[in-house]
Amino acid sequence: MRFAVISDIHSNFEALNAVLGYIHQEKIDKVICLGDVVGYGPHPNQCVDLVKERCERCLMGNHDYAALGPGDLYYFNDYARESILWTRRRLTKYNLAYLENLPFTIIDDLYLFVHSSPLLPEEWHYIFDEVEAKENFDAVEQPLIFVGHSHMPVIFSEQNGAFFEPQTTLDLNHDRYIVNVGSVGQPRDGDPRASFVIFDTDLQQLQYVRIQYDVEKTFQEILQKELPAFLAMRLLVGQ
Ligand code: ZN
Secondary structure, eight states: OEEEEEOOOTTOHHHHHHHHHHHHHTTOSEEEEOSOOSSSSSOHHHHHHHHHHHOSEEOOOHHHHHHHOSSOOTTSOHHHHHHHHHHHHHOOHHHHHHHHTOOSEEEETTEEEESSOSSSGGGOOOOOSHHHHHHHHHHOOOSEEEEOSSOOOEEEETTTEEEOOSEEEOOTTTOOEEEEOOOSSSOOSSOOSEEEEEEETTTTEEEEEEEOOOHHHHHHHHHHTTOOHHHHHHHHHTO
């Protein structure tokens, strides 16, 4: 069986559509979304609709949670806060209801899926280094943990620390892994192409996929909808 894990779509319909097109073409068995479906980008409702239709499960992200309001927005920067308020005004009641019911963690057999970190997922901590990875390995039992949130593709092995390989075979019998799948709709690793992973459960093979999409179109729509220009600009350079 092969499943895809996508994350951090951030209302970028062009990127999501391109990624799901590839997943369909490759006949991947199912898609799990790690959340942050909305925030930053110009198409919150279209993205929620498509996730609802095409993803088997979806997790709660911090931007999804913030868009539900009336929670505190103090830890968001100005651009994020502005886009969250913009998004909140536009989400349909059906899509708000969908986001409201998203879980913070999903455990399925050997796999744990969460937006930010398995330890205290509702506090939205990042896993940036091996110390933070260890705290999270210690908090759960599953050998393979999928996260998003930082928009930076990276793999933490419990035995061998942090590394990145576009394609790698994992050893779930002898090691454990935290896999950050990167971001579909707002990559920040210097590569503007959408990022996600495909995992083959029989071969235990993990593959990062990068998909080119119409960045210019999303760029123009962010400006047209009067969202902060910075949010359009960063898409061009993947930062
Ligand atoms: Zn995000």
